[in-house]
Amino acid sequence: MMSRMDPDLARRKFGDARVARLGTVGHSKMPHLVPVTFALDGDQVMIVIDHKPKTTTNLRRLRNIRENPQVALLVDHYTDDWSALWWVRADGRADIVEGGSTRDAALEKLAKKYDQYQGHRPAGPVIVVDVTRWSGWSAA
Amino acid sequence: MMSRMDPDLARRKFGDARVARLGTVGHSKMPHLVPVTFALDGDQVMIVIDHKPKTTTNLRRLRNIRENPQVALLVDHYTDDWSALWWVRADGRADIVEGGSTRDAALEKLAKKYDQYQGHRPAGPVIVVDVTRWSGWSAA
Numbered sequence: 001m002m003s004r005m006d007p008d009l010a011r012r013k014f015g016d017a018r019v020a021r022l023g024t025v026g027h028s029k030m031p032h033l034v035p036v037t038f039a040l041d042g043d044q045v046m047i048v049i050d051h052k053p054k055t056t057t058n059l060r061r062l063r064n065i066r067e068n069p070q071v072a073l074l075v076d077h078y079t080d081d082w083s084a085l086w087w088v089r090a091d092g093r094a095d096i097v098e099g100g101s102t103r104d105a106a107l108e109k110l111a112k113k114y115d116q117y118q119g120h121r122p123a124g125p126v127i128v129v130d131v132t133r134w135s136g137w138s139a140a
Numbered sequence: 141m142m143s144r145m146d147p148d149l150a151r152r153k154f155g156d157a158r159v160a161r162l163g164t165v166g167h168s169k170m171p172h173l174v175p176v177t178f179a180l181d182g183d184q185v186m187i188v189i190d191h192k193p194k195t196t197t198n199l200r201r202l203r204n205i206r207e208n209p210q211v212a213l214l215v216d217h218y219t220d221d222w223s224a225l226w227w228v229r230a231d232g233r234a235d236i237v238e239g240g241s242t243r244d245a246a247l248e249k250l251a252k253k254y255d256q257y258q259g260h261r262p263a264g265p266v267i268v269v270d271v272t273r274w275s276g277w278s279a280a
Contacts, residue, residue, distance in 0.1 A: 021216070023212075028210075031163035031171050033173070035214065035218065070168075070169055071171060072163075074173040076159065078175065
């Protein structure tokens with residue numbers, strides 16, 4: 001049996017995770033899932049696209065967000081000891097930021113969290129998700 | 141840089157995983173993500189709902205599937221060594237099976253994979269996903 005997590009705890013546990021899954025859906029109504037690295041700042045989740053903008057114009061997560069900004073992000077902790085399971089979902093609205101200070105700040109945050117982004121700054125746009133709901137569950 | 145995985149390898153790696161994330165979307169066009177245990181048989185993924193049917197009539201993943209059977213499932217392997225990253229997405233169509241031999245066979249498979257289901261048979265319906273596409277990526 002799972003029980004509800006306090007939203008502040010949910011956000012904190014989400015922020016500490018190294019990977020999340022981004023769910024988007026465009027006109028086709030086919031959900032699209034992809035694992036993402038991310039940085040959390042308050043109620044904003046920032047995700048960067050690694051490649052150059054030209055190669056990303058057709059990337060499905062970006063196409064879907066342009067068609068429908070409603071997205072969900074999931075962090076979960078699985079273990080074969082089911083009394084230690086937990087997961088957190090963040091529902092929100094996504095914006096695509098191609099450049100400027102918002103993108104710079106996001107890259108800064110990401111480089112602080114992941115060493116890999118320090119030597120190699122991603123060339124693509126940033127997805128900024130304004131989280132409107134934190135839902136966490138943990139094994140009771 | 142990630143490169144495409146052979147679909148057979150993708151399916152095998154997916155099947156070996158202990159947890160997947162199920163993405164569904166109903167009329168609201170808001171994607172819904174939840175971690176799930178599952179069993180794989182060929183191109184069918186079986187997921188069981190733990191609770192009694194009465195308490196699940198309003199469960200969002202079931203409501204969404206009734207509104208729109210298109211679903212996606214994701215298995216991913218994250219590590220801070222990014223040369224070992226991989227993930228597999230299964231796109232398909234979901235059916236909800238309330239009882240009968242399909243449900244019994246699914247419970248059998250799930251109990252074989254997860255000890256927890258042996259002593260305690262879940263009371264809820266089974267979600268059967270017919271996978272139409274296996275997409276796998278791994279760090280090159």
